[in-house]
Amino acid sequence: MTIPEKFMNTSASGNTQMAFPGSPAGSRPLKACVIIPPVFDFYSTPHRFSGLGAEIVAERLTAGGCSVQVLNFPGQRKKGAPVPLPAALQFLTPHIVAHEEGKLSFFNRYQRFGPPMSDCAAQVAKTSPDMVFIACFAFCYAEAALELAARIRAIAPRMMIVAGGAGVSAYPGFFVRSPHVDFALTGEAEVAISEFLDAFKSKHPDFSRVPNLYRKTDGRVIAPTEKKQTTAPEIAFVLKKTGETKFSIHFTTALSRGCPKRCRFCSNFLCHGRKFRVIPSGAVKHALAKMPLPAETGKAVTINFEDDNLLLAPDYFLEILDLFQNRFSGFSRVDFLAENGIDHTCLTPELTEILIQKGMRQFNLSIASTHAPILQEEQRNSEFSMYESALRTLHQHGIPCITYFICGFKKDTPKTVAANIVYLAKQPTRIGISLFYPVPGIPDYTDATLFDRIPPGLCAGSSAFPWNDSLTTGQLVTAFRLARLVNLLKSDRQTGMDNALIDQILRHKRLHTIEKKDKYREIIPVPNMDEEMVRLFFDGLSGHPLTTPGPRRTIDTEST
Incomplete structure (x- = not known):
């Protein structure tokens, strides 16, 4: 395989061998950093940040004699920070109500869950690891994983960087082709980390024997010789x-x-x-x-x-x-x-x-x-x-x-x-x-x-x-909003504003939502809704109590 120059030694015979200058000399344990990058999305939930896979990687590295630091960046911030809507998602703009709120709203706030990328890279560098494992738990978050890898490499050019997780398993070549990623580890950590550490510690590293490990040579992705799953x-x-x-x-x-x-x-x-x-x-x-x-x-x-x-x-x-x-x-x-x-x-x-x-x-x-x-x-x-x-x-x-x-x-x-x-x-x-x-x-x-x-x-x-x-x-x-409408209609915790919103929707048989304007909230028609789908929805529930106007329970009062 072609190894980046920073990882190469030349023997007396002229053969190139992997050296990994970041490897510790003497008896000092290897230091590893396992990272969950910030998530960029409209929303997130706590269990998405659980990082179970990253915890398994850390446990396997510890069992292999490493000193391990886990950095779960999404878990470092309680709330997301607003960031500009990416160019690739601008097609959503006609369907986003900028100041929309309430129980029928669509996504309108793109966020970063975790610290800024520069802060994340600095935290990693501060741990002075010999190797970094970046967990990507879904392919849709690949760009954040690769950006963090690039920022780490800019600070620590000699750092070995390995990408893994379900997102990497879906398309390992996408990750390992990056100049900032040395290896892509697919599948389950339990069956590969021990072999990876053995190869890393060897005087003559041969990563071709590590199960599920993708590498590259001359820009060409090399698949693992063995693909293995847990018992x-x-x-x-x-x-x-x-x-x-x-x-x-x-x-x-x-x-x-x-x-x-x-x-x-x-x-x-x-x-x-x-x-x-x-x-x-x-x-x-x-x-x-x-x-x-x-x-x-x-x-x-x-x-x-x-x-x-x-x-x-x-x-x-x-x-x-x-x-x-x-x-x-x-x-x-x-x-x-x-x-x-x-x-x-x-x-x-x-x-x-x-x-x-x-x-x-x-x-x-x-x-x-x-x-x-x-x-x-x-x-x-x-x-x-x-x-x-x-x-x-x-x-x-x-x-x-x-x-x-x-x-x-x-x-x-x-x-x-x-x-x-x-x-x-x-x-x-x-x-x-x-x-x-x-x-x-x-x-x-x-x-x-x-x-x-x-x-x-x-x-x-x-x-x-x-x-x-x-x-x-x-x-x-439109389907997303209709599903939310059903949940609101079934709720026994409806506010005065909820009732006013429901009344508008049922009277006009058209989707409405709540927009916040300064200190006031206003009920407005949903822009660019699909008229046919809304009509089919109301036709399907014609005469059903759910869509029959009438008094509804409130838990407080709000001015419309």
Whole structure:
């Protein structure tokens, strides 16, 4: 492989060898810095900043004898800082109301979650590491990862920089081609970090033997000779504290890898493979027993599982819930969430009851679509009788539910999207809408060169980019607002301004929103809404109590 000159020595025979001058002499431990770059987006949530993968990298490096510093930059700031809307997202401008607020609003404030890039690079340089690992957990955030790599290299030209994470696994060549990235490590850290460290420490480094490691020579990307996945016992257990309030402490974890399902829109397999496997329950029990408990035992504890498919192993999941309940039994309450979703096709009435009894306090479900041809095209199974049965059980117990559908499939039309929203409006659930986006490597997007020609930021759902040309950006944004309207109509916590807004919408059968002007708020029509989709929505709910004007509960009064 061709090594940057700063990493080269020439032997007496004239052969070039890797030297990595940043490597420590003598017995000093290697110093590594694991980084989660700032996130640039319209919004974020605490569990997105959990950095479970980065924690595993750090643990593996520590086990290999390194002194490790983890810098989770998004977690360093409680709020995002506004930044200009990127040029690549200017197409959203006709649909953004600059001073919009309220429960029907679309995104209108692009933000940086974390310190400025220059500050981040300075923090990294201050740790004086021998190597830097940059985690990119989604391909849409590739530009931030590469910009941070460039800034680090500008400060410390001899630093070895490795990019990894789910975003890198989707398209490793995109990262390793950068002059500021030396290696791209795909897949799971558990199976590669030890071999990487061995190669780094060797007098004659040979990185070609490191599983899942992409490198380059003469500008040409070299794929790894071995691609490897974890076995169940190899999966590391991480329980990360993601927040704390006056009354509760929040943790996030993930217990499984891989998915045998082949939904065409899902990218899980690119990083974790198709074989479903879970951390042995004994290993989880052992790790929980060793974990020091927070001192504030009077608070509730909330555990969020980031896994996609834990119900593929229902008995295992129930056992895990018991382990967590037992470990945190000294706290006021232990609640469970699965924010990435629960597979409703595995959710029998009996299992739903048991999950509620064991502490599931909210159910996030996904149906993808209600349109049979779309489900068939996307290879997604749905059992609507099971789904509706689960909703009835949840409603009887007063357990909140959010049901997600995807908007923007190849076969979507204003009619199919309106039908999805109308169907969910009639069910005892809130609506979550996911605007379709691809990543390199999923079906229909296997030609990675497509992503060389477009900004990675378009691969964020919040970008509302019309990837499949089935719906326009205006139709995607209209669907987003309609989903929010349904949630507001179902809410039992409506303010006086909410009621005035609802009244305007129902009387005119047209979307309106709230715009803040100086000290006042004004209800205005939504610009550039899709008239056909709105008409189909109101036609579908004609005569339904949800869209029948009438008195509504208020929790306070506001002037309109």
